[in-house]
Amino acid sequence: MIEIRLLSTDELLCSVVSKVTEIRVREHEVMQEIAELERRGAASELGYRDLPQVLRHAVRWDLSTARRWIANAALLTNEITPTGSELAPKLPLTAEAVAEGALSIEHVAVVAEVMKTVPAEQEADVVGYARDFEPVTVRRLGTKLAYTIHQNDPEPRDPKPAPLGNQHSMFWKNGRLEIRAKLDKVTGAKYEALLDPLAKPRPTTADEGPDLRSREEREGDALAELVDLMLRADQLPEHGGEPVTLTLTMDYEDLANQVGHATLDNGDRVPVEQVRELACNAGIIPMVLGGAGQPLNVGRKTRTFPAAIRRTLVTRDRGCAFPGCGRPPRQCDAHHIQHWANGGDTSVDNAVLLCRHHHTLIHQSKWNVKLVNGIPTFYAPDWLDPQQKPRRNPINIA
Numbered sequence: 591m592i593e594i595r596l597l598s599t600d601e602l603l604c605s606v607v608s609k610v611t612e613i614r615v616r617e618h619e620v621m622q623e624i625a626e627l628e629r630r631g632a633a634s635e636l637g638y639r640d641l642p643q644v645l646r647h648a649v650r651w652d653l654s655t656a657r658r659w660i661a662n663a664a665l666l667t668n669e670i671t672p673t674g675s676e677l678a679p680k681l682p683l684t685a686e687a688v689a690e691g692a693l694s695i696e697h698v699a700v701v702a703e704v705m706k707t708v709p710a711e712q713e714a715d716v717v718g719y720a721r722d723f724e725p726v727t728v729r730r731l732g733t734k735l736a737y738t739i740h741q742n743d744p745e746p747r748d749p750k751p752a753p754l755g756n757q758h759s760m761f762w763k764n765g766r767l768e769i770r771a772k773l774d775k776v777t778g779a780k781y782e783a784l785l786d787p788l789a790k791p792r793p794t795t796a797d798e799g800p801d802l803r804s805r806e807e808r809e810g811d812a813l814a815e816l817v818d819l820m821l822r823a824d825q826l827p828e829h830g831g832e833p834v835t836l837t838l839t840m841d842y843e844d845l846a847n848q849v850g851h852a853t854l855d856n857g858d859r860v861p862v863e864q865v866r867e868l869a870c871n872a873g874i875i876p877m878v879l880g881g882a883g884q885p886l887n888v889g890r891k892t893r894t895f896p897a898a899i900r901r902t903l904v905t906r907d908r909g910c911a912f913p914g915c916g917r918p919p920r921q922c923d924a925h926h927i928q929h930w931a932n933g934g935d936t937s938v939d940n941a942v943l944l945c946r947h948h949h950t951l952i953h954q955s956k957w958n959v960k961l962v963n964g965i966p967t968f969y970a971p972d973w974l975d976p977q978q979k980p981r982r983n984p985i986n987i988a
Contacts, residue, residue: 611691618666618688621695624659625667636971637955639947647974662698681705683713684720693720700725704732708739769813776860788812840865863954895924895936902938910945911959911966912952913981917945925949927959942966 594602624641627633633641642656651659666685669677679685684701687693693701697720704716715735719728757772773781789812791801803811844850844862851859895903903924910917922943928934942959944952951957956971968981 614688614691614694617695618685618691621659621663621688622667625663628660628663629670636973637957638951639954643951647970658699659695662695662702665702666698681713683717687717687721693717694725696725697728700728700732704729704736707732707736712739776864784816785809785812788815863950895941899936899938899941900924903941903943906938906964907943907966909943909985910948911942911968911983912944912948913968913983914985915945915948915983916985919943921945923949925952925959927961 594605597605624645627644628641633639633644636644638644641660642651642653645651645656645659646653665681666679666688668679681698681702684693684698688698701713701716701720705713708716712735716728716732719731723731754772756774756777758770760767760769762768789805789808791803791808794800801808840850840852840862848862851861852865853859904919907919907922909915909919910922922945924941925944926934926936927940927942930936934940939961942961952959958969960967960969962980965982969975969978970981972978
């Protein structure tokens with residue numbers, strides 16, 4: 591190996607350029623492999639919500655970095671149709687330049703950004719900018735190119751926003767708080783289960799007569815009562831003689847094999863992975879049916895983890911116990927380490943606090959958690975850590 595101190599400045603710069611080109615070629619190879627992981631649904635196979643979460647653990651990227659690599663990979667790799675046909679990349683000229691090592695991943699992101707504003711036939715010009723200039727200049731030249739092309743066009747309309755998940759809005763008007771909400775089917779079913787017993791018409795009495803409130807008024811009063819009940823968390827409304835619950839019904843064989851779905855009271859279906867997660871939460875009855883359809887087991891209902899146990903978990907875990915997570919206790923669920931379906935009991939020694947994301951991950955992937963000397967200890971899947979090194983959350987450890 592040549593001692594770099596003996597090289598001239600020109601030789602050193604040539605060496606840097608050569609090595610950076612090699613790095614960019616390898617980056618292109620990495621993006622090809624990332625695209626294949628996305629194409630084959632690797633995240634679902636491994637029990638993760640999406641590929642950025644997989645890469646976050648596999649190569650310790652921030653989620654924003656992982657998403658940028660995945661987005662670039664989608665632009666630069668050949669697409670495979672459902673019939674098996676192979677299509678050219680969305681940005682074929684950019685893909686060629688990256689394969690040569692001429693463009694960085696930062697260049698690709700800027701080229702893609704510019705190409706959203708100009709016709710496809712302008713890709714050669716934009717890639718030409720990227721071959722000659724750094725990304726910030728490419729963006730500026732691309733903006734100028736787009737202006738030149740579209741200067742006589744009518745003003746573009748803003749794109750429609752993507753549909754949201756659960757939505758809630760509230761505002762004060764004439765001394766009253768107006769509330770609007772759109773909830774997913776599981777959350778909506780929970781909400782209905784809480785509100786229904788409180789919204790029943792009051793019994794007819796000699797003094798007050800029949801309940802003349804409209805349904806809207808009864809439900810409004812029920813919501814007001816629900817707010818008061820939440821401030822007195824040890825008191826819950828009753829429905830049919832028992833505390834309010836949400837019932838999930840499914841066959842025992844499906845639950846044991848982790849396949850199929852459960853059915854809510856209103857007939858909607860919930861995937862088995864979500865059933866196992868919901869069973870950790872308060873106010874859920876997992877109704878398991880035997881072969882003939884008779885109730886075989888009714889899981890722990892209403893406050894699966896009582897307040898006293900939760901307070902102990904908050905003191906011990908201080909928030910989500912998953913390694914590296916900083917979610918506070920108020921954003922966490924209590925999770926059965928040994929699941930209720932497998933005989934796990936409801937105790938501090940069989941529980942750990944997890945945020946919603948990591949609660950789902952533990953249920954759907956091959957991550958494991960155990961208590962070691964009273965401290966939640968996690969073990970990654972074999973593909974991530976063949977040595978099965980114990981991992982703890984240093985954020986929550988005193």
